[in-house]
Amino acid sequence: MPAFVVEDGDPYEPGAVIVFAPSDIVARRKAASQLDHDEIGGLSCRRLKWADEYEEAKAVPATAMLAHGWQLTCCGCEQLIYDGGVVARYDENGEEYEEDVDPVGTQHSCYCTAACQKRDEDEQARRKRGERRFWNALAREAMCKLPGITIEPEKTEGVWSGHHHRYFGAHSKSGRDRALCFVVRFTFPGSKYGGSYRYDLGYEATKGERQILIANGDMAAWEAFRDNSTPTHTDKSEGAKP
Ligand SMILES: [Zn+2]
Structure with missing residues (x-):
């Protein structure tokens, strides 16, 4: 089954998911439940050819999504991962700085680093x-x-x-x-x-x-x-x- 990206277009809290489905309409339906939408109206859907190869694994690696411009939220520290693998951190004075990270996981659950995942799983x-x-x-x-x-x-x-x-x-x-x-x-x-x-x-x-x-x-x-x-x-x- 080919991959689709479905977006909800919410101006305040935009959400997007990648789903594997036989058709556009099935993709919308699958995505609606993942995005907590009651209906498929208002969702936009398009083919996502680069993700087709992950159908068998049923999950797109976080690194592949980041490489294609996605932003993901780390399940451990809840920081946004962007620019292919960058996270904003704060030093002891509260100053923000950017850190390059090596994200792990998939579209379903990803972490900014293996260490962050370990900390979260231990907790x-x-x-x-x-x-x-x-x-x-x-x-x-x-x-x-x-x-x-x-x-x-x-x-x-x-x-x-x-x-x-x-x-x-x-x-x-x-x-x-x-x-x-x-x-x-x-x-x-x-x-x-x-x-x-x-x-x-x-x-x-x-x-x-x-x-x-x-x-x-x-x-x-x-x-x-x-x-x-x-x-x-x-x-x-x-x-x-x-
Ligand atoms: Zn993290």
């Missing part, structure tokens, strides 16, 4: 480890504080809402990586919808405190469960609190 791996560790600790804590609950099994689909949540990243105040927002979903005997054990650093009401939320339709079942599991628990007026 992501560190965050993944942080996510796993903190979530496991929070789940253990929930089971300890609320004996009898069952942590919901891991879902792989439809996880965008109503499921476990792990968010470990740069804290806005300190700039350091830390646990930002975590949700451990659980069920308990008699529950229909279940509840969640939460930690949220950004949420004013909790500020990193642990919080237990029970689905509305499950409040009565929760109170019955807590009364049974904690015989010394006497203060019913506290509702959802353990």
Whole structure:
């Protein structure tokens, strides 16, 4: 299939993608979803012969795009790479200077240098480890504080809402990586919808405190469960609190 370049012509945030497609119209459709366009109207499309040779690899190397005048954004430092491989940097006084770089990657994901890619991948791996560790600790804590609950099994689909949540990243105040927002979903005997054990650093009401939320339709079942599991628990007026 030949290569096409499809551009959205947005005056404020122009976007362009290279796609491989059997025809102009299919190229527009493919590009519309990549450019987040609802429809193909307003997109311009033309053949991009020099990119044909990359069809088999399904990706155009960043170096080839730069050599043909494209500008790319580094996925690591988020700096613009232009003029075939130049990035603007800032010295300790805030003075801008240009640096020649050796970009790596493809149209799908590129970095200004191999070192920038390594740094970014290391950081992501560190965050993944942080996510796993903190979530496991929070789940253990929930089971300890609320004996009898069952942590919901891991879902792989439809996880965008109503499921476990792990968010470990740069804290806005300190700039350091830390646990930002975590949700451990659980069920308990008699529950229909279940509840969640939460930690949220950004949420004013909790500020990193642990919080237990029970689905509305499950409040009565929760109170019955807590009364049974904690015989010394006497203060019913506290509702959802353990
Ligand atoms: Zn970079």
